[in-house]
Amino acid sequence: MKIRIFITGGTFDKEYNELTGTLFFNDSHLPEMLELGRNLVPVDMRTLMMIDSLDMTDDDRSLIVEHCLKSPEDKIIITHGTDTMAVTAKVLSEKVKGKTIVLTGAMIPYKFGSSDGLFNLGSALAFVQTLPSGVYVAMNGRYFNAENVRKNKETGVFEETGKD
Amino acid sequence: MKIRIFITGGTFDKEYNELTGTLFFNDSHLPEMLELGRNLVPVDMRTLMMIDSLDMTDDDRSLIVEHCLKSPEDKIIITHGTDTMAVTAKVLSEKVKGKTIVLTGAMIPYKFGSSDGLFNLGSALAFVQTLPSGVYVAMNGRYFNAENVRKNKETGVFEETGKD
Amino acid sequence: MKIRIFITGGTFDKEYNELTGTLFFNDSHLPEMLELGRNLVPVDMRTLMMIDSLDMTDDDRSLIVEHCLKSPEDKIIITHGTDTMAVTAKVLSEKVKGKTIVLTGAMIPYKFGSSDGLFNLGSALAFVQTLPSGVYVAMNGRYFNAENVRKNKETGVFEETGKD
Amino acid sequence: MKIRIFITGGTFDKEYNELTGTLFFNDSHLPEMLELGRNLVPVDMRTLMMIDSLDMTDDDRSLIVEHCLKSPEDKIIITHGTDTMAVTAKVLSEKVKGKTIVLTGAMIPYKFGSSDGLFNLGSALAFVQTLPSGVYVAMNGRYFNAENVRKNKETGVFEETGKD
Numbered sequence: 001m002k003i004r005i006f007i008t009g010g011t012f013d014k015e016y017n018e019l020t021g022t023l024f025f026n027d028s029h030l031p032e033m034l035e036l037g038r039n040l041v042p043v044d045m046r047t048l049m050m051i052d053s054l055d056m057t058d059d060d061r062s063l064i065v066e067h068c069l070k071s072p073e074d075k076i077i078i079t080h081g082t083d084t085m086a087v088t089a090k091v092l093s094e095k096v097k098g099k100t101i102v103l104t105g106a107m108i109p110y111k112f113g114s115s116d117g118l119f120n121l122g123s124a125l126a127f128v129q130t131l132p133s134g135v136y137v138a139m140n141g142r143y144f145n146a147e148n149v150r151k152n153k154e155t156g157v158f159e160e161t162g163k164d
Numbered sequence: 165m166k167i168r169i170f171i172t173g174g175t176f177d178k179e180y181n182e183l184t185g186t187l188f189f190n191d192s193h194l195p196e197m198l199e200l201g202r203n204l205v206p207v208d209m210r211t212l213m214m215i216d217s218l219d220m221t222d223d224d225r226s227l228i229v230e231h232c233l234k235s236p237e238d239k240i241i242i243t244h245g246t247d248t249m250a251v252t253a254k255v256l257s258e259k260v261k262g263k264t265i266v267l268t269g270a271m272i273p274y275k276f277g278s279s280d281g282l283f284n285l286g287s288a289l290a291f292v293q294t295l296p297s298g299v300y301v302a303m304n305g306r307y308f309n310a311e312n313v314r315k316n317k318e319t320g321v322f323e324e325t326g327k328d
Numbered sequence: 329m330k331i332r333i334f335i336t337g338g339t340f341d342k343e344y345n346e347l348t349g350t351l352f353f354n355d356s357h358l359p360e361m362l363e364l365g366r367n368l369v370p371v372d373m374r375t376l377m378m379i380d381s382l383d384m385t386d387d388d389r390s391l392i393v394e395h396c397l398k399s400p401e402d403k404i405i406i407t408h409g410t411d412t413m414a415v416t417a418k419v420l421s422e423k424v425k426g427k428t429i430v431l432t433g434a435m436i437p438y439k440f441g442s443s444d445g446l447f448n449l450g451s452a453l454a455f456v457q458t459l460p461s462g463v464y465v466a467m468n469g470r471y472f473n474a475e476n477v478r479k480n481k482e483t484g485v486f487e488e489t490g491k492d
Numbered sequence: 493m494k495i496r497i498f499i500t501g502g503t504f505d506k507e508y509n510e511l512t513g514t515l516f517f518n519d520s521h522l523p524e525m526l527e528l529g530r531n532l533v534p535v536d537m538r539t540l541m542m543i544d545s546l547d548m549t550d551d552d553r554s555l556i557v558e559h560c561l562k563s564p565e566d567k568i569i570i571t572h573g574t575d576t577m578a579v580t581a582k583v584l585s586e587k588v589k590g591k592t593i594v595l596t597g598a599m600i601p602y603k604f605g606s607s608d609g610l611f612n613l614g615s616a617l618a619f620v621q622t623l624p625s626g627v628y629v630a631m632n633g634r635y636f637n638a639e640n641v642r643k644n645k646e647t648g649v650f651e652e653t654g655k656d
Contacts (some may be wrong), residue, residue: 011346011349014349016436016437016440018339018435018436018484019481019482019484021339021342021351021380021411022351023349023350023351033283034305036278036279036280036283037280037282037283037284037304037305038271038280038283038303038304038305038321039283039304039305040304040305040306040321041304041305041306052349083349107202107346108344108346109344111440111441111442112344112439112440112441113277113439113440113441113605114200114439115200116200116201116202118282118283118286119197119200119201119202119203119282119283119285119286120201120286121283121286122282122283122284122285122286122287122288122290122305123286123287123289123290124286124290125287125290125305126286126287126288126289126290126291126294126302126305126307127290127294129307130290130291130294130295130307131294138290139202140201140202140203140204140205141198141201141202141203141204141205141286141289141290142204142205143290143293143294153347154347156346156347157202157204175510175513178513180600180601180604182503182599182600182648183645183646183648185503185506185515185544185575186515187513187514187515216513247513271510272508272510273508275604275605275606276508276603276604276605277441277603277604277605278603317511318511320510320511361611362633364606364607364608364611365608365611365612365632365633366599366608366611366631366632366633366649367611367632367633368632368633368634368649369632369633369634435530441605442528443528444528444529444530446610446611446614447525447528447529447530447531447610447611447613447614448529448614449611449614450610450611450612450613450614450615450616450618450633451614451615451617451618452614452618453615453618453633454614454615454616454617454618454619454622454630454633454635455618455622457635458618458619458622458623458635459622466618467530468529468530468531468532468533469526469529469530469531469532469533469614469617469618470532470533471618471621471622485530485532
């Protein structure tokens with residue numbers, strides 16, 4: 001059982017540009033993170049884009065859907081910025097059936113010592129192996145169905161919808 | 165759904181004693197690790213012992229069994245040294261039925277920058293929420309049934325038994 | 329011999345705001361860094377401002393000069409953003425005589441695992457104890473006289489002026 | 493002005509062996525540390541030995557003396573375990589004249605996230621550039637003359653002798 005990982009950018013992969021003092025995207029840190037975690041689950045990684053999820057367009061989401069549809073693996077992890085992760089999850093849940101897709105990300109860039117990225121990646125890898133087919137968001141040790149999840153903009157935390 | 169975490173020591177929690185230049189156990193780093201991972205799954209932690217798993221006795225294992233049996237939660241994570249993790253897992257699988265128990269640990273102490281601990285903890289937390297009742301070892305992104313897992317002493321990696 | 333440390337902000341102290349995904353200033357990390365370095369040189373720290381050095385005005389520099397003049401200590405370290413560190417150093421060298429003043433900073437925020445900050449702080453603390461009175465920039469293990477130093481905007485490295 | 497660095501081991505360079513759960517010496521981390529500190533001072537590194545300073549013999553010290561004597565550079569840093577750093581410093585101060593030699597080390601291995609090594613290395617590099625000829629120990633942001641320094645075994649801290 002091989003797992004497919006699609007990389008789309010997000011806080012996970014932001015780096016600090018020391019010449020300009022701003023954050024930017026370079027190569028993904030996923031390979032390094034999986035090595036640090038001593039991962040032995042067979043994975044195939046592919047970078048689809050390297051963007052802030054606030055900049056993600058409908059076309060970008062169509063591209064992600066397309067890759068999920070044509071991927072031979074039926075267990076897929078997508079690394080994604082948290083701001084619109086719930087939006088992409090909903091699109092995927094409408095378009096891709098019969099596969100287990102887990103979106104995950106980080107609140108703090110991996111290159112910051114204090115990142116939650118490694119924890120989230122470990123949980124996403126476990127969830128994708130064990131959850132039934134469907135689309136999920138994995139953050140904060142929890143998983144949410146794509147149909148009823150949103151990011152609370154004020155707390156930065158994912159929560160189930162209809163829970164006010 | 166609250167998850168119970170029992171702490172028994174292991175590489176996870178080893179620290180460096182700067183006066184003697186040796187490794188030792190102090191308080192557990194689990195609370196700090198869960199905070200770093202921004203964990204929001206309700207957990208209850210309890211330290212049962214703080215030992216190297218090579219020093220774990222039958223009495224120690226009986227104590228762990230006893231706590232798993234009387235714990236009101238039926239989802240339990242046990243942090244454990246890797247050297248005898250498979251042994252403890254087998255004992256638990258014989259004595260505790262109807263609960264999901266996941267043992268996890270680390271190859272490198274958490275206080276070392278390059279630890280696999282956060283990754284393993286994230287995966288253990290996900291596995292315990294999703295796997296059916298039984299006893300499991302979660303390492304390297306994978307999970308193993310207690311009945312057929314061993315640590316390969318030469319490679320340091322967990323593998324299924326009967327696979328030579 | 330007590331050493332005075334004035335904190336003005338700069339990359340040293342930038343943190344990542346996980347709600348907005350941008351870098352910002354919170355409290356200084358100097359106390360934490362000195363503790364990590366197990367520093368035993370008596371120091372007195374005071375935060376004068378917490379700004380990006382590109383935003384530093386003439387008034388801000390006057391305030392720094394004023395504090396250096398009235399400080400009872402004649403050994404002073406100033407943490408400062410690198411972009412205009414050489415400018416502030418020149419102003420200080422014209423206005424403050426008879427004291428040893430060392431400006432230092434970082435190319436990467438301390439909270440990033442890969443920061444040069446701790447190395448620079450160690451060198452600044454050594455330079456301020458051993459250099460004769462004057463104003464200096466300490467970066468990259470080197471020290472420069474305020475009179476002939478500039479930051480090369482393309483390489484991000486400090487160099488002596490008149491060296492093309 | 494080139495600086496010579498002699499590496500002798502010590503806590504600085506200890507690593508964690510994940511198969512045996514013990515600390516050991518592999519390659520030195522000095523090159524990595526100087527890169528992290530973005531050091532631009534020209535240095536030449538040479539590993540003389542890779543040992544715990546409690547295991548250092550008179551022959552080992554003679555070898556260090558010999559290398560200091562024949563080194564063309566008159567500014568020398570020696571990385572050294574802290575337990576007998578003061579002993580080696582005294583031997584060097586009797587045998588090597590006319591050079592500035594700074595011994596430094598760490599209380600915590602560099603590969604541990606919380607090491608004082610980078611701070612100490614930064615200070616040693618600054619001290620060796622600015623102190624007059626003589627032999628010194630650089631730890632905790634301070635420098636000591638080889639003639640009157642000892643490590644307090646109880647506190648783990650270096651202090652001047654004759655200060656009880």
